[in-house]
Amino acid sequence: MKLSLFTLLFCTIYFFAHSQEIAITFDDAPLGDGNHYSGSERTDVLIKKLKKLNIAEVAFFSTTSHIDSDEKKQRLLAYAKAGHLLANHTHTHRGIKVLGTQAYIQDIQQAHQLLETMPNFRPWFRFPFLDEGRTIPTRDSLRQALSALGYTNGYVTVDNYDWYINSLFQQALAQKKKLDYTALKTMYITHIWESIQFYHRMAIQNLERSPRHVLLLHENDLAALFIDDLVKHIRNQGWKIISPTEAYQDPIASHIPDVLLNGQGRVAAIAKEKGYKGPFVQDSEDEEYLDKLFSQMNIVK
Template identity: 45%
Template structure:
């Protein structure tokens, strides 16, 4: 299906695109005023997004044990009728959790997908390529004990190399191993939201669950809309998106609320494997600016300044103040 966005949106600055998107239950529609005063509407824009969770299986958290987290996350995804979510496995966590292998198999049994996220989570920007690829191989060896794992691979920290030589060697190394780059299109700081909750609990402060849920959903939806507006401006369409999340307590508690809100805004939740059927999966942005995701990389390669490709809430000071203002974290 050909996805279209009105021509005026392609020429409008990003902030105005975000502000003027008319969001309906059927999708995003962009209206353009004609000289006669009539409103000419484009066809409804189908917006699709897959959910992915990094660093599985994570150890016990401050709100949930690892086992309880897995059970609640599976239940939440099932309740929200989400199929084929991606779980990117940090295989070094398996022996640390005790029940990690069983938890991963539970995700598979529930219809979700396991994928390679390295063994020890090294940053390619801070290590040499030989060590990095050996870590990928170690993770693949561990994952070989699981049935029906995918050939997807996600770079830790989304860092694909800070030099052209390292970036190229990593891409070649993945291809030699039959692995596909499982990029994201929607970056966010959900990991820092969890860190703030952990800090609050450690200080004896119990965050209000309803306020926490509202804040979590609001911030993630804002990130989704930001990167989709960027995609429409850069590509002239809404690609099949991939949302970066982590297998943490907040995801287990509130991912179903997030899905409900996304669907209210016209989003369709798709399996992770379908997301990588989008044509941007075969693109190779001519840039080393990859740690904000594929859409931002394509925009940067097209000449957009890096500072305008980062959502405002991807900032620790901003989020800390927001949590304090909403009573989710004690004031300094």
Template identity: 45%
Template sequence: MKAKALLGTWIGLLFCVFAESKEIALTFDDAPLPGSSLMSGEEKTHRIIQGLQGQQVDDALFFVTTGNIQDEQGAQRIKAYTRAGFHLGHHSHRHMSLNKSSSSDYLQDFDQSHSILQGYNNVLKLHRFPFLHYGETKEKRDQIKIGLEEYEYQIGYVTVDNFDWYLNSKLLEAVNNKQTINYDNLKKVYVDTIWRSIEFYDQIATQYLKKEVKHVLLLHENELAALFIGDLVAHIKSKGWKIISPSKAFTDPVLAKYHTSLNFNKQGRVAALAHFEGAEKALLRSEMENTQYLDDLLKRNDVFK
């Protein structure tokens, strides 16, 4: 009887652990980004797929900038993601900033990208604003919201922002300058900064929204993802988090409720809602989103020589 009782206790504890696992979905912007002197575009796509599958990630979402599809190779890279079972989202055609363009120009660009995406499978009707620029005025945000609704699109928001794009630019700069690169230390910096960003925005959700939310991680379809996405996913899992499908993440009842009165969208949906609840902007931006901080971090870790 004691053995059965003990077994029941352990089962109950395990159930609680799994029931309370924090959840996060993986999304990649700007696909298909061009190749570089480090690796071709085709190799990059192959390595990202391989890294995700190696960690048993069943679904991820690639937000396509259709203007980046410049030839059949680019088209095949996008199709490779869908053949692997992943999904596509809408990230404009020319990667325009809505804060620097008119609503009519932006929606014209949106329509062009929407038409191109009709030629691909596994497309979700989710639009992610380039630069996370939702429009600098409420009037413009209202106009775009109506425009997206006419196409039956929802906003593909993020909850965890980070500067993976900046770290990637420093990597490519080092490659082009023929510097020596310590890839083990680079991996540590990449994984650690993104993980700390996840913790930062999760803490904001807990503090200001008083809820456990389904997070959406913003990454880019770049060389760092190709090199280290498997390591990043393994680290996230080691912290007790669960990787979920983007489709599931975007059903979060707290985060899915968008209104155009939200005027601080650059840091993602959690920060936008926290600001709406009264949080100061300065408290809603992680130190990992500071180029000087990242330069110092790369230097301290002897990544480039």
């Protein structure tokens, strides 16, 4: 009896420590036309690719001021119709410092009113810039306001600079440059994979296990171009893609870290709470680093 209990415990610890699972989320949806895809083309491509990859559920965190036309509303509805989830990323994507606490809460409520009647809406809130407030009273007022609205924090565990690589890509397209798409794909996938590994290692080091992860991406042209290659790469490394619903059932979802740590995700915040001193950001989460890499990889011909 003792032995089997021990074995069960060992297997449970082993499973959790080595669980390599990650959910995919896209922020800022619906973004406008890019220089590669129009907004509607991008939505079509993402939906088709996710279906082909057998990914039944990802989440789109919507910045609702982007819903400025019927076409943009239809794009969100198309994601929902395809089985994906919609959640709240404020109405205007302005920071707490810019708006002040009360106006920031109103910004959340405004987005809520636009989203709550949409299909597959989930009361999850993703802080723009992953900024939960710079003081304890601000942080706690926001936590209380979200809780009163019935929300939980739609946290990420894997932060990265996909948006910055996309901005370099968009600039090059605007300048009518010829691009090496294979090199661009390698840069994008390597950057995201390194971010996953960085927070996976941080979790094992500080939480004694790697949780069910949540990957932050943006609903941009790069995501639509390379989501299939990215997912194949992640799966080839032995990881499983799970749904955000599954990811948010991990015990870290109910572990609200009592720290002020902005700009990174929940793994980093829990690590800080446990006394980890950093680094909280990997080398490639840096604009200068990515500028240099983009030019060294000869992405622009």
